[in-house]
Amino acid sequence: MIDPRLLAEDFEQTARRLARKGVDRQLLESAREAAAARRAAIVATDEARRELNSGSAEVGRLVREGRADLAEARRAELAAAGGRLAALESERRRAEESFDDLIARIPNLPDDLVPDGSSEEDNRVVRVEGYDAGAFEGRGLRPHWEVAEALGIMDTERAAKLSGAMFEVLRGGGARLLRGLVNFGLDLHRDRYEETVVPHMVRTEVIERTGHLTKFDTQAYRLRDDELWLLPTAEVALMGLPQGEILAEGDLPKRSMAYSVCWRREAGAAGRETRGMQRLHEFHKVELVSLCTPETSQDELQSLLADCEATLRVLGLPYRVVELCAGDLTFSSSRVYDLEVYAPGTGRWLEVSSVSLITDFQARRGGIRFRRAGSGTVELVHSLNGSGLATPRVWAAIVEHGQQPDGTIRLPEALVPYVGTELITG
RNA sequence: GGAGGGAUGCGAGAGCGGCCGAAUCGGACGGUCUCGAAAACCGUUGUGCCCCAUGGGCACCGUGGGUUCAAAUCCCACUCCCUCCGCCA
Structure with missing residues (x-):
C-alpha cells in the first residue's frame, strides 16, 4: 500500500507518477475523497469519545464522593451520548472500509529511473551476457522436453496421470539434476544470505500482507479444511517473518534466503508456453530477500541483481538483463530487473528471476519497520526479492544447452560435484 | 484428539470495573561523580491515528465481539503458548 499522505499532500505528482503505470486518475480522486471522509469521521468519533470519557470520569468522582443522586443523573445523560457515539462509530467503520478498499487498489509508485512504456514490448534490454547467436544455429538443438523424454528423465504423461497438466515427474538423472541445482543455489548464496527453512503453508493474513493475495490475485492454492x-514463493514466508516488528538499523540490510516448493494455480495461463518445464503448478526455488534502509535500497537492488546473475554466470548459461518499463511492473514493485536465460532448443529467453525493489509498499502493509540508530525514530524498511535459483526453467536451460548428439546431457562444471556426474545418460 | 494453565510495555512481572498507558525490578540511553571505569545517585525510555498543532485529543494490555456512564480488569468466541495424557514422522 502506498503512503496515504501522498494523496492529501502531493496529489498531482503522485497522479503523474502513477499514470506511468496506467493508473486511472479517477481511482486516485476517489481514494482522496475517501481519505477525507475517513478523517472527518475520525475527528467526529474522537470528539464524541472525549466527551464520554470525561463524563465517565466525572461519574466516578461523584460516586467516590458519595453523591449518588448527581452521579445517577449524569449517568443517564451519558447513556444517550453513548448511543450517539455508536452511530458515529458505525459511520467511521464504513468510511474506513471504503478507504481501505480504494487504497488497496493503488499500485506502488514506479521509480523515476524506470523507462516509460505500457507493456512487455517497451522493456529495455540492459545487457546480454555470454550469448552468441551464431553458436546455436544449424546444430539441430531440440527443446528440453524432447531431449528429456527421450532420455527418460522426465515423464509428462504419467505426471498428468497423477496430477493433471502442468506437473512434471522427474526420474534418475533428471531428479538428481534438480536436487543438485537446489543445493548448488543454496551454497552459492550462503555467505550473504541467511539460510532459512520455512513452513510451506501460511495463514491468510500473512499472505495478504505480503501482497500475494488480493481480490485480483488468485494465484495461490488454499487448503480446504484449514485457513492456510x-x-x-518462499518470499511470502520470508517476508511474513518480520511482520509487525521493529528492527534495529544496525541489523540492516537483513538478507535471507529459503529453498521451497512453490505452488501456483496459473489461472488463465493454460496452453501458453506451458510445455515441459516452462510453467508448472509446482516447482522448486531458492528465493533471496533483503530488508534495508530507504537510502540504501537502490544499491541493494544492484547487489541483489548481481547475486541472482551470479547463478547463471557460474552455470555458464547465456542470459540477458531486462529492465521492466513502468507499465509492465507488477503491482507492488517500483523497479524490476528480469533475468532471462537463453534456451537454444526453443530459441526462447526464459524468465528465471525477477529482481524487484518494493520500496516501502510491502513493509507498510506488513508493518515491517526499523529504528534509526541516531534519532531513535521509527521508519518503514524497504524490501527486495529475487530468485536465486528457479529450478524448472534453469533445469530446462541446462538440458537444452548440454544436449549431446547421442542424446545424453553434459552438465556445467559447477554442477558436477552436486549431481555426481558430468554426463546425464538416463 | 482429551484434560488443565496462561497471553500485559525491550525483558521479567504486578494490576479491588473508575484515581491505569499501566506499579516494581531488570535492560538500554543521557547526566552527576571519576584521570578513566565500576558502584551509587538523578533523569529519559511503546506504537499508531487525528486536530484550530512550541499545544491538545483518540485508540491500543493476544484477536474479534458483548455488558456498562466507565473494561487490562466481567461475559462470549477465536488464535497462540505451556503442562499432562493419547497418537505419530
Whole structure:
C-alpha cells in the first residue's frame, strides 16, 4: 500500500507518477475523497469519545464522593451520548472500509529511473551476457522436453496421470539434476544470505500482507479444511517473518534466503508456453530477500541483481538483463530487473528471476519497520526479492544447452560435484 | 484428539470495573561523580491515528465481539503458548 499522505499532500505528482503505470486518475480522486471522509469521521468519533470519557470520569468522582443522586443523573445523560457515539462509530467503520478498499487498489509508485512504456514490448534490454547467436544455429538443438523424454528423465504423461497438466515427474538423472541445482543455489548464496527453512503453508493474513493475495490475485492454492495457503514463493514466508516488528538499523540490510516448493494455480495461463518445464503448478526455488534502509535500497537492488546473475554466470548459461518499463511492473514493485536465460532448443529467453525493489509498499502493509540508530525514530524498511535459483526453467536451460548428439546431457562444471556426474545418460 | 494453565510495555512481572498507558525490578540511553571505569545517585525510555498543532485529543494490555456512564480488569468466541495424557514422522 502506498503512503496515504501522498494523496492529501502531493496529489498531482503522485497522479503523474502513477499514470506511468496506467493508473486511472479517477481511482486516485476517489481514494482522496475517501481519505477525507475517513478523517472527518475520525475527528467526529474522537470528539464524541472525549466527551464520554470525561463524563465517565466525572461519574466516578461523584460516586467516590458519595453523591449518588448527581452521579445517577449524569449517568443517564451519558447513556444517550453513548448511543450517539455508536452511530458515529458505525459511520467511521464504513468510511474506513471504503478507504481501505480504494487504497488497496493503488499500485506502488514506479521509480523515476524506470523507462516509460505500457507493456512487455517497451522493456529495455540492459545487457546480454555470454550469448552468441551464431553458436546455436544449424546444430539441430531440440527443446528440453524432447531431449528429456527421450532420455527418460522426465515423464509428462504419467505426471498428468497423477496430477493433471502442468506437473512434471522427474526420474534418475533428471531428479538428481534438480536436487543438485537446489543445493548448488543454496551454497552459492550462503555467505550473504541467511539460510532459512520455512513452513510451506501460511495463514491468510500473512499472505495478504505480503501482497500475494488480493481480490485480483488468485494465484495461490488454499487448503480446504484449514485457513492456510500453500506458498506461491518462499518470499511470502520470508517476508511474513518480520511482520509487525521493529528492527534495529544496525541489523540492516537483513538478507535471507529459503529453498521451497512453490505452488501456483496459473489461472488463465493454460496452453501458453506451458510445455515441459516452462510453467508448472509446482516447482522448486531458492528465493533471496533483503530488508534495508530507504537510502540504501537502490544499491541493494544492484547487489541483489548481481547475486541472482551470479547463478547463471557460474552455470555458464547465456542470459540477458531486462529492465521492466513502468507499465509492465507488477503491482507492488517500483523497479524490476528480469533475468532471462537463453534456451537454444526453443530459441526462447526464459524468465528465471525477477529482481524487484518494493520500496516501502510491502513493509507498510506488513508493518515491517526499523529504528534509526541516531534519532531513535521509527521508519518503514524497504524490501527486495529475487530468485536465486528457479529450478524448472534453469533445469530446462541446462538440458537444452548440454544436449549431446547421442542424446545424453553434459552438465556445467559447477554442477558436477552436486549431481555426481558430468554426463546425464538416463 | 482429551484434560488443565496462561497471553500485559525491550525483558521479567504486578494490576479491588473508575484515581491505569499501566506499579516494581531488570535492560538500554543521557547526566552527576571519576584521570578513566565500576558502584551509587538523578533523569529519559511503546506504537499508531487525528486536530484550530512550541499545544491538545483518540485508540491500543493476544484477536474479534458483548455488558456498562466507565473494561487490562466481567461475559462470549477465536488464535497462540505451556503442562499432562493419547497418537505419530
